Amino acid sequence: MIMIEAKGLRTWFPISGGVFGRTVGHVRAVDGIDVSVSEQEIVSIVGESGCGKSTLGQSLVGLLPITSGSVTLQGRTLDISNANSWRPFRKDFQIIFQDPFTSLNPRHTIFRILSEPLRLHHICPARELRGHCAELLQKVGLPPDYLDRFPHEFSGGQRQRIAIARSIGPRPRVIICDEVVSALDVSVQAQIINLLLDLKREMGLSLMFITHDLSLVKAISDRVYVMYLGKIVEEAKTRDLFSHPRHPYTEALLQSIPTLDRAVRPRTLGGDVPSPVNVPIGCVFQGRCPYVQAICRTVHAEIREVGASKVACYFPLTYKTEENKTS
Numbered sequence: 001m002i003m004i005e006a007k008g009l010r011t012w013f014p015i016s017g018g019v020f021g022r023t024v025g026h027v028r029a030v031d032g033i034d035v036s037v038s039e040q041e042i043v044s045i046v047g048e049s050g051c052g053k054s055t056l057g058q059s060l061v062g063l064l065p066i067t068s069g070s071v072t073l074q075g076r077t078l079d080i081s082n083a084n085s086w087r088p089f090r091k092d093f094q095i096i097f098q099d100p101f102t103s104l105n106p107r108h109t110i111f112r113i114l115s116e117p118l119r120l121h122h123i124c125p126a127r128e129l130r131g132h133c134a135e136l137l138q139k140v141g142l143p144p145d146y147l148d149r150f151p152h153e154f155s156g157g158q159r160q161r162i163a164i165a166r167s168i169g170p171r172p173r174v175i176i177c178d179e180v181v182s183a184l185d186v187s188v189q190a191q192i193i194n195l196l197l198d199l200k201r202e203m204g205l206s207l208m209f210i211t212h213d214l215s216l217v218k219a220i221s222d223r224v225y226v227m228y229l230g231k232i233v234e235e236a237k238t239r240d241l242f243s244h245p246r247h248p249y250t251e252a253l254l255q256s257i258p259t260l261d262r263a264v265r266p267r268t269l270g271g272d273v274p275s276p277v278n279v280p281i282g283c284v285f286q287g288r289c290p291y292v293q294a295i296c297r298t299v300h301a302e303i304r305e306v307g308a309s310k311v312a313c314y315f316p317l318t319y320k321t322e323e324n325k326t327s
Contacts, residue, residue, distance in 0.1 A: 002072070003174045003206045004060060004093065005036040009069035011052075011059045015277065028276045029055040031230035032069070034303070037174060037206050044209045044217040044238075046253065047227035048273065053210045054098070056227070057176045060208075061093050062086030074173070091121040091170035098179035100159035104151040110137070111147040114166055121170045136165040140195060157188035161195065168199060174206045182211070193220065214257050218242050226250050229284040230276055236309035246311040248289045283313070291315055 010032050017024040029052045037043045045053045058064045060071065066080040073093060078085040086093075097103040104113055114133040118124060124132045134144035140161040151159055160180060167175055177196065181189040197220065200207055211217060217224055217238065224241050226234040226249065234247040245251045255267040271288035274280050280287065283296040295314055303312040 001039045001074075002036050003039055003041075003074060004208075005034075005072045006060060007034050007070050007072075008032050009035070009056070009059060009071070010067040011055050011064055012067040025277050028230050028279055030059060031276075031279070033227075033230075033232045035060075035225055035232065037208050039173075040200070040204055040206055042200070042207045042209065042220055042222050044211060044221040044224045045227060046212060046214060046217055046224060049212065050273065050276075051227045052230040052276075053227055054178050057095060057178050057208065057210050061095050061176060062090075063095070091117070091123075092173045093176070094167040094170065094172040094174070095176040095178060096160075096163050096167050096180050099183050100156050100163055101151075101183070103163055104159055106151050109148055109150060110162055113151075113162065114147075114169055117166060117169050123170055132169075133165075136169055137162075139168065139199070140165045155188075156184050157192065160184060160188075160192055164192075164195065164199070168203065171203070172205065174208065176208045176210065178210045179212075180209075181216075182213070214253060226253070229274060229279065231284055231312065232303060233285065233313070234309060234311045235303070240308045244307075244309075244317075246306050246309045246316040247285075247313050248291055248317070249285050251317060252288075 009030055010028070011030040012026040012028050014023040015025040015027065016022065033056070035056070045056060047053055055064060059066050062083060069080070071078050071080060073089045111130065111133055114136055115129045118129055118132060130147065133147055137144055137146055142158065142161055142165070151162070154162065180196070181192050184192065193216065196207065199205060209217070209221065221238045224236060224238050225232050226247065228249050234241065234245070234250045236246070241250065242254065245254055252267070252269040256269065258266050269288055274284065274287060282298050282300055283289070283292070284300070286292050286296045289296065293315060301312045301314045303310050306316045
């Protein structure tokens with residue numbers, strides 16, 4: 001069963017200018033992409049900073065207004081023009097944000113932070129709220145007596161555990177994890193990831209990881225979407241993507257991974273990412289692609305199946321390999 005699916009999703013932000021504040025352009029943060037997450041699946045969204053990953057995650061759960069496209073939650077297509085369309089699904093689709101220092105209200109106690117979504121979604125009677133919140137803390141490895149403390153009394157890892165407890169309180173089906181460990185110490189990151197995987201198995205969750213950590217993606221993901229400048233340029237199962245990348249941008253990402261082998265030096269992708277305001281005609285990756293051809297500068301390649309993967313490229317890497325063999 002597909003838990004969440006988006007087709008042709010666009011989230012553009014208007015740019016105002018002039019004396020009368022008219023719209024003079026748009027920031028194309030998410031620009032016509034298709035994504036899906038199936039039941040109990042782990043999907044990762046990867047790409048450079050600023051490519052639109054976080055905007056995608058927040059759009060899928062209705063935190064940002066969608067410009068166009070469709071979103072289907074558990075088989076029901078929503079009216080994206082009506083913010084209330086997400087309301088029946090709020091408890092089933094949760095999100096954990098990147099920065100645990102800003103995602104928790106500093107004026108609220110941990111009990112209030114955890115109990116508020118339980119009240120809103122009528123998860124349990126008021127007399128049982130404290131006991132339920134204590135159980136949530138225990139699930140994420142924190143003692144129940146933390147309920148009366150405030151967020152500033154905790155470390156970054158503890159705060160992220162509290163954020164996870166808040167997200168699982170409504171008993172969701174899908175959790176979007178937006179760079180959940182990037183703001184934490186390396187020693188804590190593995191603990192948080194293991195906690196999320198344990199909760200996935202225990203609660204039957206589907207997870208979407210938004211991250212730039214390719215080592216993490218390789219270790220935990222079932223499928224991977226590669227984003228570049230607001231577009232999906234490749235989709236594949238994790239094993240296929242890491243063993244045989246099809247898009248030149250995916251190849252560049254994998255070649256940039258640091259390694260302990262001194263004979264293998266990480267490669268840095270040259271050039272600059274184009275502006276999401278002035279998106280180039282044709283392929284969005286044309287200015288940095290080592291294999292660019294004339295057609296890439298004039299016509300954008302639609303995503304299509306190439307072997308076991310899907311890639312938005314006129315000259316995917318498998319074709320180049322075959323041409324080299326025949327020549």
